[in-house]
Amino acid sequence: MKKKFNNKGFFLCKKTRATYEKISFGKPFTFEYFIECIKTHKIIFDSGMRDGNSRNYSMFRGKLSFWDELITEEY
Numbered sequence: 001m002k003k004k005f006n007n008k009g010f011f012l013c014k015k016t017r018a019t020y021e022k023i024s025f026g027k028p029f030t031f032e033y034f035i036e037c038i039k040t041h042k043i044i045f046d047s048g049m050r051d052g053n054s055r056n057y058s059m060f061r062g063k064l065s066f067w068d069e070l071i072t073e074e075y
Contacts, residue, residue: 005031012067026070042066 006028014022037043043062 005029005034009072010067010070012071022074024068024071024075025073026067027072029070037062037066 009028010026012024012026013020014024034043038045038060043060043066045058046061047058
């Protein structure tokens with residue numbers, strides 16, 4: 001877990017339609033914070049298992065407003 005949490009942070013590329021306009025960076029967060037966000041439904045697990053989807057994948061998702069709260073720099 002040391003490689004995944006509280007290490008380097010994250011980035012988001014923001015665009016409108018087809019044009020990227022910004023890159024945003026957020027600070028690292030701890031595993032405990034991640035779990036708390038799952039418990040409070042700020043982060044959800046998306047299994048990707050839907051009718052008509054032949055691709056298997058899983059990811060964690062959060063609303064854009066959640067990630068925006070964590071951003072520390074934008075360019």
